[in-house]
Ligand SMILES: Nc1ncnc2c1ncn2[C@@H]1O[C@H](COP(=O)(O)OP(=O)(O)OP(=O)(O)O)[C@@H](O)[C@H]1O
């Protein structure tokens with residue numbers, strides 16, 4: 233089983249959108265995939281709530297996971313149904329056991345959506361992932377935030393050997409009509425080199441609409457720019473560039 237966390241301490245960069253499309257895209261490529269929603273905001277859980285069209289065993293082999301399709305399950309965030317108190321404890325040992333049991337039951341991929349800060353939930357996401365993919369919108373000063381994130385990954389990798397390796401950076405929300413965005417993209421290419429994935433995720437309102445319908449664009453509008461970009465990401469994650 234390969235495990236990938238979507239992490240960035242900066243908020244609103246496309247972590248959740250990327251996590252749900254990577255997870256659903258992998259199942260469409262024939263891979264058995266589990267998505268952990270490790271954000272108390274519960275956005276991934278809400279953005280996938282229209283996906284299960286029934287017919288799947290509600291408890292399934294892997295309770296407490298919720299089935300979303302033939303080869304796709306989610307560990308929902310409690311935050312999707314109620315406000316999670318700031319003091320709520322997270323049972324990280326249980327999560328590690330669950331992830332280990334998924335690996336032995338033939339799950340191919342674990343995709344983890346992290347919150348926009350490295351609290352107990354974010355840290356658990358790093359502990360559970362072999363690789364971390366960092367979404368980056370091409371805005372001003374992205375390198376500053378990224379160096380903080382890289383320092384956090386180093387700390388996590390030191391504490392959890394074999395975990396939290398940097399898979400790379402993914403450009404999200406790119407609007408080619410904004411000349412600033414194209415300039416920042418050039419800077420990112422110069423500074424990040426081959427750690428920048430070749431997939432580019434363009435800004436696409438269909439991604440917002442799909443989430444409000446509780447589905448991915450692979451179901452909501454498969455001909456959208458967003459579906460094409462995230463299809464390309466699935467290919468790049470599975471097979472490299
Ligand atoms: N490529 C895109 N084009 C247009 N809108 C997008 C795109 N990617 C994400 N969005 C929208 O931008 C908003 C933030 O995206 P998302 O929730 O994925 O970010 P996040 O990093 O998970 O945020 P948070 O830090 O709050 O968890 C959402 O409304 C989402 O639908």
Ligand SMILES: [Mg+2]
Nearest residue numbers: 247248271275
């Ligand atoms: Mg999110």
